[in-house]
Amino acid sequence: MVKVLVAYHSRTGNTAKMAEAVASGVRSAGAEAFLKKVENVTNDDLIASDGIIIGSPTYYGLMSAEVKKVFDGSAEIRGQLENKVGAAFTSSASADGGNQTTLLSVLQAMLIHAMIVVGDPMDSGGHYGAIAVGSPEAECRETCKMLGERVARLAKRLAPG
Numbered sequence: 006m007v008k009v010l011v012a013y014h015s016r017t018g019n020t021a022k023m024a025e026a027v028a029s030g031v032r033s034a035g036a037e038a039f040l041k042k043v044e045n046v047t048n049d050d051l052i053a054s055d056g057i058i059i060g061s062p063t064y065y066g067l068m069s070a071e072v073k074k075v076f077d078g079s080a081e082i083r084g085q086l087e088n089k090v091g092a093a094f095t096s097s098a099s100a101d102g103g104n105q106t107t108l109l110s111v112l113q114a115m116l117i118h119a120m121i122v123v124g125d126p127m128d129s130g131g132h133y134g135a136i137a138v139g140s141p142e143a144e145c146r147e148t149c150k151m152l153g154e155r156v157a158r159l160a161k162r163l164a165p166g
């Protein structure tokens with residue numbers, strides 16, 4: 006079965022709630038979802054996944070240091086994440102507080118790994134992934150779920166055999 010890692014950092018629980026919704030979307034698309042805090046993510050987890058969806062709180066308009074640590078550690082496995090499907094989600098305090106640049110910082114690292122990144126076509130979500138301002142409301146959780154579904158569906162199409 007196609008495996009999708011949903012890895013997140015969350016200090017006050019907002020991004021964690023989004024992660025649960027993203028993982029439910031992965032499962033509803035018929036893939037296996039691994040929901041993990043970034044603190045517990047290893048390079049082997051990244052290699053073992055067909056899709057990797059990363060959630061970070063918006064910190065100074067960028068991914069948090071805890072999320073960056075996963076990418077910094079993944080330099081050791083450059084080349085091994087090629088063509089895996091990636092996506093991002095974030096929670097920020099304010100609507101214009103840098104949530105989109107945070108998503109782009111995650112997608113940028115994924116592109117450097119030659120991953121295939123998935124955006125968000127919905128007007129209700131962010132163009133570059135799912136966004137919550139503070140705690141995710143029901144509509145946002147639905148957007149998160151749809152992001153998980155899109156990643157899982159594409160990972161299934163790209164999976165060998």
Ligand SMILES: Cc1cc2nc3c(=O)[nH]c(=O)nc-3n(C[C@H](O)[C@H](O)[C@H](O)COP(=O)(O)O)c2cc1C
Binds near residue numbers: 015016018067096140
């Ligand atoms: C170190 C730090 C930096 C932050 N920087 C921003 C920021 O640039 N823009 C913003 O809108 N919110 C910022 N916030 C607020 C968080 O993004 C926001 O509270 C978010 O919902 C926290 O997610 P969490 O509950 O998953 O930890 C910052 C919070 C912290 C602790």
